[in-house]
Amino acid sequence: MSGGGTSGDSRPEHYRCVGVGVGPANLSLASLLYGKPQMTNLFLDRKDRFGWHDGQQIAGAKLQVSLLKDLVTLSDPTSRFSFLSYLHEHGRIYHFVNAQFDSVPRQEFRNYLAWASRINENVVFGEEVLGIEFEHVFTVHTSRRVVTAENIVVGVGNQPWVPEPARGQLGGTQFHVSDYAERSADLAGKRVAVVGGGQSGAEAFLELISRPPAALPRRVTWISRRRNYFPIDDTPFTNEYYVPSYSDYFFELERPTRIALNEQNVLTSDGISEATLREVYQRCYTRRFIEGSADLFALLPNRTVTEVRADRGGWDLTVTGNDDPGQVEHVEADHVVWATGFRSAPTDFLAPIAHRLGREGEEFRVDRDFAVEWDGPRNRSVFLQNGARGQRGLADPNLSLVAWRSQRILDRLLGVVSNDQLDSFIGWSAKQRSAELRGA
Ligand SMILES: Cc1cc2nc3c(=O)[nH]c(=O)nc-3n(C[C@H](O)[C@H](O)[C@H](O)COP(=O)(O)OP(=O)(O)OC[C@H]3O[C@@H](n4cnc5c(N)ncnc54)[C@H](O)[C@@H]3O)c2cc1C
Known part of the structure; x- marks a missing residue:
């Protein structure tokens, strides 16, 4: 495993970053982190092996977004973890082109995700995170061992919901x-x-x-x-809700406005x-x-x-x-x-530090970089993937911004700022427009 290093004595393995859960969200971050030896990392999932909504791999089901919205492409088109890289490595890129799929078969995208998890030795299955404590560093108790980490990235996704x-x-x-x-x-x-x-x-x-x-x-x-x-609604202007600049705009809005927007626009994702x-x-x-x-x-x-x-x-x-x-x-x-949907999966493993974490309604309150606001040191963070729909909008549980959100988390971990893509064509508010006109 790259990084972690077990020390000769009984001290636990230590990582710069430990991820809880390996769905597309954390797998994206694991992919972007790959090959960065300074950022030792470990991603854990309780499932025995990778799965992506396997119970719903219904014949003929298709991906609902562009194939470019894979784990990495929209942040790092040169990454070896892209969907195209998967096709190429398996020798089927010409077949894929000639198949002229209107949308990627869901099963093929799932197989791509499974491949990305397989070739990354920092991703481990069959290990559940049971509890996380903090004293200078995070101590992560899993079903198999104890490790320490400077940062935690929670990516536990959603669980089935019924009325x-x-x-x-x-x-x-x-x-x-x-x-x-x-x-x-x-x-x-x-x-x-x-x-x-x-x-x-x-x-x-x-x-x-x-x-x-x-x-x-x-x-x-x-x-x-x-x-x-x-x-x-998968038309171009509606899809502007699923770009980084809109996510940042949404984040700055008052909470009642955000709640109303998520209700009004639900059919853009659901x-x-x-x-x-x-x-x-x-x-x-x-x-x-x-x-x-x-x-x-x-x-x-x-x-x-x-x-x-x-x-x-x-x-x-x-x-x-x-x-x-x-x-x-x-x-x-x-x-x-x-078929009544999903709601956020439990994060009981955060119980030992939950009193130190900020909240907004039922969600943990995150900052611009998806770090949960808390009273701990700034260089020790709990990041939240797909857990802030109320603060970040309908794109949060979706694949659209997975690569961008991971990049933002990675930037924070590395202390750098990557170039964002150009803003939306749409001027979302007068305030935003006047800032643009002032050149801010
Ligand atoms: C059938 C279906 C199809 C979808 N299709 C699309 C689509 O086409 N386009 C789109 O944009 N979105 C789609 N979505 C929505 C979204 O992409 C998915 O829900 C996506 O899986 C969310 O990724 P995630 O990584 O946040 O969570 P998940 O994929 O749910 O992964 C979370 C992982 O965390 C693990 N875990 C939980 N608790 C622990 C713990 N304590 N310790 C260790 N591991 C833990 C779980 O085992 C799980 O593997 C679809 C959703 C569904 C249900």
Whole structure:
């Protein structure tokens, strides 16, 4: 392992930087740190081996962002950890070009990420971080050992979330979509309800109604709280929300404005890809009008599931209309797939130092460099990746700014300032415009 060095005595290995979690966020930083011997580093993940939403590697699923939004390219296009480098190393770069994918298959991007984790010996799996203390340096207790670190980078991502009616009922015939691959195999002839109108719900619904006759469910009902099955807005000016200068602009706004913006703009990140929507609609057309399965699917947006009760070996879902809460329907299902999203994963391992860390609402409060504000020395930091959506906006959990955010953390660790790319075409505010005109 580059760096850490076990000393001859019983002192723990010491690193300049220890990362907790190895998803795309921390893997990006590990990639940018690679080959910088002065920045000894170690990245730990509790999973036995790399995975990226493996339970949702549904056939045909595609990446929702440009392939250039990989681990490194937007910060360091010369890095050996780019997606193109992966293709080249595997001898398939011409095939990839000729395949003319509209978007990268999600499985291929996952394989790229797995490769990046494999070729970096500072990335270790099967080791959970259990607790972090601080006295001059951080002491990191893992499921296998104790190490010390000058800086910590938390990148523990999100965990599945279900609404109240599903809580305490998961397991068996009700499951979160993150377990789809494992739990959805045997649904032939069953009534299935998919709850959730985002990309994950759309992919599950599409996969279910696309199965060959022997594996086809009897009926698939797709329920969504949103008023319709809305697309993700992937147009150029909307994508200006997903560039570094907007992230910095957003960060300076008052909290109520930030909360409102995240609510208003949610479909810029959480809507359904246009290609998926087209495929869903075409499959519905084919099933109903060409093949004559009049009853295979039901589309019920603009409704909220308010209760789920066990009923004759299956489930009875009480569904309330959004426009008229008095309008109640019942959906009978043998299986329920909850595609209702994710929320921040727990950071219990920070408990010993949590009282020293600043907070904003449910988040740790970060500074411009994604370091959590705290009462410790400035050259000892806890950085937070994908944990500041309320402070940094909708791009925070997304792949768009992963390389840039890692670069900013790396700059802080190295005490340098990398050149940012040019500002957005859009002047986001009068204040920002007048600063530009003054040449500030
Ligand atoms: C199905 C799906 C598809 C997506 N597709 C896209 C897309 O196309 N484009 C896009 O921009 N975004 C996409 N996203 C959103 C985003 O890219 C992902 O959620 C991304 O995985 C977030 O990366 P992360 O590194 O922050 O967290 P994660 O990928 O969740 O990784 C966190 C890691 O931390 C580990 N961990 C947690 N606690 C500990 C601990 N105590 N000790 C050690 N390890 C720990 C976990 O095991 C996990 O491996 C998608 C999300 C989902 C669910």
